[in-house]
Amino acid sequence: MAQILGIISKITGSRILVKIGDVTEMNSVRMNSFLLRYVSVGSLIGTKLVDGRTLVLSVEEILDSDQGIIVTTSISGIYDDALRKFTFGTNTYPLINEKVFALDTSLLKSIFSVKDQGRSTIGTYAYDPNVQVGYNPNILFGKHLGVFGNTGSGKTCTVVSIIQQYIRNNPNKDIKYIILDVNGEYQSAFETDECEYIAFSDLRFHHTILDIPEYGKLFRASEGIQYPALRECIRNLIENSFFSTNDEMWDLTRLPNEIDNWIQNHAYSKNKNSNDKDQFSINQISGYLRSMQLRIDGILNDEELLKVINSTDSEGTLERIKKSNKKVFVLNMQVSSDSLDIVLYLLFKSIYQAKEHRDKKHRSHLSLILEEAHRYLNPDVKDTKLGNYYIDKLAREGRKFGIGLIISSQVPSMLSYDVVSQCNSVIMHKITNKRDMEFLRNVLRISSESMYQQMSALEKQYALVCGEAFPSDALVKINNASPLPDSNDPEIGDIQPIADGM
Template identity: 25%
Template structure:
């Protein structure tokens, strides 16, 4: 007799073939439907995807059903084989693949996810009760204290699906699915449960469509920032006090100072060509702390009070001294400024560094050919300086204090990282959830600005080091907009988001990457995710991206993904014993992402 009291379970069939990992089972004639009854109720046993067990002495082998078929009467292994009775129903067989086994533990049962243990020929196949399913789907006993409940097993609707916060978030999480199938609900459910369970958590949400504030109503220490400037005549309530329950009326507006985007972030924003424009832009960014601005003029100043005006065109004014002044500028011999000049001063610096050329008889000149190489970059800077959509989100006026000692970019970036992503370990932060609302961000600016924000965070995070980093989760909604290079198929520059994906976990940064188009996402970021929640996906390119990136799962799982109903997902990865189809709980309160009811509103 087995250790598992299988006598309490009615056998549904017996093993008649073992072909590699494939187990062939003959079903008993008494089982005509899809369900098998037992003392604890009924279980589904013959549908593709069902789990069944096999008595293997001191263990219970667990297998997943993949196929079901009739067997011709002359080939059937039946008790009355050889008779002339041809009216009998042909024998039914199921095919299953081993996925692991259950063994007894000192405290009960544990599930081991190994597919090499197979039952013996003739072993009884039995349905699995809720106790066994809980053992299979559950997590290690050591992780129960850190577990959050995400939903129910889609087949039985009786088994709770739990996940350890540590295993779920330590190595990045991908949330995939077509629009309208529940990504936002899952993201809101997961982040709210984490914040409710851990009062010292830190979650930053890139809220592209302005839908997440509603999901955190009632929780303390929630900060809601709307990128941009306050509308004319709009009233903004005083900021929420620490510990006070959050409501949607608590928010503030904020513009990002252009200098906070940093050296690398501005290079990503302006997209210079490598050979001609990038050197001029690098020189310009390095020299901006010695560039003065007054009454519309951009100029340099020496220690004797001499002044040299910089221009963003190729005029011949004072050009014979240009090389000399630019050399002093590069060598940091000129008077530094105490305040940031406006953003458009970069156009003057780029133009002058790009067009300067030496004269044969001595001195220098502005060379038209050199200027033509940097002119496209100058135009981009000028256009952004005049773009009202860009100016409404990014502060281009300058004017803030400019730090000394060659760390001017670092100081400006650090202040903004403290605001958006939280302060370093040991410093008071004042919030657990920061919703960065980007509904005012123009679609064509979103990839540039969001990539620059991640660039800023990555640089400061790696400067802080592992000891000063605080565990932070970044929820990146609609990630296909900015976790890629939208302007070129090949980009030789290192991308901050890929560095965060590769090395972020060492610095206590975890990504929740949410997208409806995984095929448009960086393949490096997808490959670094160790947990996956895939809601319905139907596009073949998206399914192919999932097939290439995931480490576990199989073709049958992928086929399920294209037919999932709303709210169901296939979950797999390091946080789960085996791939599982889950009906995700409804987030209460949920985000503002419900479908329009046209018939009601059109009445």
């Protein structure tokens, strides 16, 4: 028999007030070996509807009033005991004075389990550790997931734990995870047979995937003279390289020379008498092209970057990932923000193109993990940010091609609204910044106000999960990650005594 807590005393729209009969019932902490269960803000309780189904209520507020203890709840959804199925929301209300009861473990298990979707759980329900909270992997990885929270709240461990659990419990599923590791944390988080680690210098995303307007963006060519000059030079290089080697992978280091030739050919020459010739001197044209040339030189002088975007010495990284039988690919992206931006632009475009042209029968799924996404998906710095363009496209259209994004950030308000609003599911760790909280509240569907309030007070490894992939919004203790990513909270070392004579 369910533990009766009290009766319904008031019903207003989506709010239902419960008068608690005996407070010891609500606070009676039931011992289950060492595990405790109790009713608190955020936990779920239930009442019967006239048709026999259970109306599930989420506790928002508990207060001691003149009439005794009053619990304010919001309607979470309906659990159909016969079908063993939970659905959000209700059109039916309970009767006044109807009994309200604690939900027992078996009912909670039914609410939070996801049937027929392989073995995929994210953690345990915070108010009952016997209850596993499941998710639908087709939605969690097939659409987009946001993982947000303050620094140290557990985002990286959450991403790692979800991937570890899924690949270990579902070894036959055809899914690959590409992790953009901007802090060098992920290499230690997977066993060697699960994961391939690719150092930055081993990445290969050839620049020739770009079209000419995209070269214009890359080299920040202005409209007037820079872009037309660049366009002509690149066309020449493509043509020449194709005729000489039958290869369209032209060498980027030949671009400055080609530009110099272009300047010579277009400058006014004292030796030529043609009036039709351009009226500008070499110095003038060089001056107009200067800023673009500096940008090109900057890229060509960065040997590390050049190796990634201009080498043809080994196969492209996506090809390598496609051929590998590993499930997880950690791409080391610990480089300057400019290099990161350029490589991400090429990476996102390659993924977009590869998937757009993919064989329809080939069902393999790709999950792209964008760690610390605010660093490169920040729409406020449009001029320098190349990465945004294709990621917006991937966020909007990727799902159709079997690409899901996992976007992790400690400052969600710095991300593009369009990208965050495409997240069908969200895992929210502790967030204290008011701007981020408001941003998330506006973009996402968070079912209850209490959940929103709880966001600022969550412990490490605890998170609110909500959205399409989860059977119900819930406060969850995320499964342990094992092995852990290399993301331990830093400890300040002891100060070493200064040696004599130093």
